[in-house]
Amino acid sequence: MTYVLYIVIIICLYTILAQSLSIISDWGGSISLAHAGFFGIGAYCSAIIATSNDIPGLLIIPSTLILSILLAWLLALIAIRVNSEKFLIVTLGVQIITFSTINNWQNLTGGALGINNIPSINIIPNDPSGRFNLTVLSLVLTFFSWFTFKVLARSKFGLSVAAIRDSESFASSIGINTRIIRTQAFILSGVFASLCGILFAFLSSYIDPSSFTLDFSITILVIMILGSSMKLFGIFLSATFYVLLPELFKSFDFPSIYASSLRQILFGCFLIVYLIRFKPSFLNHEKSH
């Protein structure tokens, strides 16, 4: 039963991560590979505070939010100066800088050894592993993010982001402050990714830098792209398929040591087929109009 709850939590986390990434790409017309960095910031902030005797636990969420807003704001500052192609490379660099900091700042993050003995959350009693608590929190966060993104997509903010994606010069000419809107979009995306990181830290009770690599950013990007044609629900389906694929391999007696790599190969193939066959105009908004 606890394993099933674990799968549910992971599906929720991947869904929120991919949906928050879609704010930058599907709505905003850019691609970011820094999402694992935001995820890592949330996880490490919460882990450091939760395992410290000197820092009150109530500071977990505020400190995570402050750091992720700061990083997202810096990213936005860069995004408004470069085109979308270079922005992807910049986010790649930011991801590597974040990973490098997590991996090498041993005094703060434990370096490659990570942080262990992260306590579990026990808001709902009689849950020794904390899994039930985290499942409830993950589901609440998933529905909250889903509701937020759905409302925002139809709001003035969402329409402004879409207008900037389609034509920044036109959006600017009709009075949309493109800098502020893009900054807000990046911050919103980064904040949700960081909140996922908090849940992940308490789920794992041990975190190390290997969970927040560039590979993970690419994975979230692929999940987002493959699910984006059906909007938020499609992303949920894509995340579910990604998480459950190794279970499918197990049912065919496939060696589990190869399951993860095979999953990545399959998703890479799906991505290529999807972009070539079904969506060759990916992020080509000006030409598609």
Add this chain to the structure above:
Amino acid sequence: MILEIAFNMVYGAAIIILVSLPFYIHYRVFKFYNMSLGAYYMIGSFSFYTFYSVEKFDFWLSITLTILSITPIIMLFEWLTSHLLGKKNTSSIGMMVTTLGIFMILQNIISIQFGDSTHSINISSLNKKINFVGIHTSTFRIATIIISILFTSLLYFYLKISLYGKQFRAYISNSFLIQVFGLNHKLFLTITVFFISFFSISSGILISLDVSISPQFGFNYLLYAIIAVVISSAKYNVLSIFLGAFVLSTFQNLSAYFFGYQWVDFFSYMLFILFLIFGSIPKFRFVSG
């Protein structure tokens, strides 16, 4: 000590130049950042490892077989992205994401075949340690520096005086117009992809002769190539890659000397982001290519 650091800077620049050459050619012709180049370096090195260390072929036969076996694979993937997606007017971002998919596939195939651990190619019978003017190095490192200078010079002069070079310069300035004037489009792109394959495989082999290889190493070198080209704004001249590579290598070696080797990537990408925001080295904007 200073001479050793200087030599390491030169060697580091040589490696960066080697990995930058295929990236430069690709970007100038196809006008998008090809993320799968990282995988090409990797499959080149692992292929050589298979022929030389596993199958125990002769050194030069292993190099020949590597080039002959990997070139068709690279050409196939290049055809997938540049030809298939190019026909559908896919944006450069769409092409970049497709190449990320290719990278995922190739990296995980290597991971299944060879595992995630590092592998070394034992060339002690061919590689002699030498010591001159206080610099501890090896014959292969000196050979790499010479090969790097040779390849860049040959490419520079070939692009300057050959018919292909004229077509190259014409194509990158106006790819449509040059076809109107009778350029054999398919032949030109085939030769271009062959150059990209050859330089990628050569880079992979030379890197593998000096450092341990793993499925993850190729992407780092691709990023160094991107940084070097961005720093030098090498869209103007292949020789300006020398400057970008030297700046990056110097920065890396100084970072390693003052802060430790684990912080090299951190400072490299900080340098990259600064150059991206504030512009490349101005002088080389006036060097004709």
